[in-house]
Amino acid sequence: xxxxxxxxxxxxxxxxxxxxxxxxxxxxxxxxxxxxxxxxxxxxxxxxxxxxxxxxxxxxxxxxxxxxxxxxxxxxxxxxxxxxxxxxxxxxxxxxxxxxxxxxxxxxxxxxxxxxxxxxxxxxxxxxxxxxxxxxxxxxxxxxxxxxxxxxxxxxxxxxxxxxxxxxxxxxxxxxxxxxxxxxxxxxxxxxxxxxxxxxxxxxxxxxxxxxxxxxxxxxxxxxxxxxxxxx
Ligand SMILES: Nc1ncnc2c1ncn2[C@@H]1O[C@H](COP(=O)(O)OP(=O)(O)OP(=O)(O)O)[C@@H](O)[C@H]1O
Ligand SMILES: [Mg+2]
Numbered sequence: 158x159x160x161x162x163x164x165x166x167x168x169x170x171x172x173x174x175x176x177x178x179x180x181x182x183x184x185x186x187x188x189x190x191x192x193x194x195x196x197x198x199x200x201x202x203x204x205x206x207x208x209x210x211x212x213x214x215x216x217x218x219x220x221x222x223x224x225x226x227x228x229x230x231x232x233x234x235x236x237x238x239x240x241x242x243x244x245x246x247x248x249x250x251x252x253x254x255x256x257x258x259x260x261x262x263x264x265x266x267x268x269x270x271x272x273x274x275x276x277x278x279x280x281x282x283x284x285x286x287x288x289x290x291x292x293x294x295x296x297x298x299x300x301x302x303x304x305x306x307x308x309x310x311x312x313x314x315x316x317x318x319x320x321x322x323x324x325x326x327x328x329x330x331x332x333x334x335x336x337x338x339x340x341x342x343x344x345x346x347x348x349x350x351x352x353x354x355x356x357x358x359x360x361x362x363x364x365x366x367x368x369x370x371x372x373x374x375x376x377x378x379x380x381x382x383x384x385x386x387x388x389x
Contacts, residue, residue: 163226165190165314165344166211166242171220173210180206182368184220188314193336194346195355198365199389204348205247207365208316212244213237225313239268243307247318247348249299253292257283257302260291261309268310276305279338297328304335314344321351333357356381364388 164187174180180203188194196204209215211222213234222229229237238244252260265271277284280301286294291302300320307315321329333354336345340358349355355362361375364385372388374380 162189164188164223165225166346167221167223167226168211169221171207171210171217171222173206173215173217173220175206175215179218180368181210181217184370186363186370186373188344188346190313190344191340192344192360193340193358195359195362196346196348196365197350197352197355197362197385197389202365203368204365205318206368208244208318208346208348212242212316214244235267238312239310241310241313243310243312243315245303245307245315245317245320247322249296249303251291251294251299251302253290255291256288257291257294258287260302261287261305264306264309270309270311272309273305276308279308279335280305296323297325297331300324300332301335304339308339308343312343314346315339317345317347319348319350321349321354329354352383352386356383 166188168184168186171184172179172181184207198204206215210217213229213232213236217230224237224240224242252263261273283301283305286298291299294302321332324332329351336358339345359380361373362380362385363370364372366388372385374385
């Protein structure tokens with residue numbers, strides 16, 4: 158039935174890497190509106206390289222990336238972001254010397270979306286941190302700020318690279334709840350090592366190994382049973 162619908166993001170036979178180094182091989186995937194996709198795989202499998210390529214930070218060697226049915230290969234990252242595909246990087250980089258408010262102002266300036274209240278409905282804790290220098294935030298708070306910045310502009314798709322990395326278990330649980338709310342409005346594609354979280358939120362799981370997608374499942378029972386774990 159999914160085949161009859163048009164995917165929000167369609168990736169076909171994608172090869173990518175760095176200079177002469179080939180990292181991704183023949184990646185094919187579809188992301189449909191409203192889905193939560195989780196991407197799993199060991200360190201070095203190529204998950205971040207895939208996100209960098211999709212978001213326009215790396216130009217693929219070959220292959221096709223269609224976002225909203227438009228080819229985005231060769232587009233600048235800012236063009237891709239403004240067209241509604243946001244990428245939250247793995248290294249939680251914020252402007253450390255600026256306050257949370259100033260960081261949000263930059264994201265609003267870029268997107269012309271000043272509707273912070275909408276974002277605070279997902280991330281209410283951020284409201285009390287507005288005056289704090291972003292460099293002083295805890296890992297969890299920084300992740301919240303990055304998600305808030307990504308949600309400005311009402312993106313159709315947000316790629317999140319290991320949002321739970323380094324977070325305490327109770328914060329991972331908080332973030333899982335945040336994602337369950339955000340997904341009502343935004344399609345999510347998440348690189349995630351925390352498998353219990355994957356079982357709670359994923360509609361579809363892609364397993365990556367050595368730059369290839371080695372398995373995919375959208376069967377809820379297989380996801381709950383962590384069938385994809387054997388490919389890691
Ligand atoms: N800027 C770069 N230049 C050259 N090689 C790189 C670069 N970034 C990553 N690589 C290599 O590409 C391969 C895939 O790395 P990538 O960061 O995509 O993996 P990953 O699945 O995101 O791993 P992790 O789970 O540790 O974040 C690795 O072998 C890595 O050493
Ligand atoms: Mg990575």
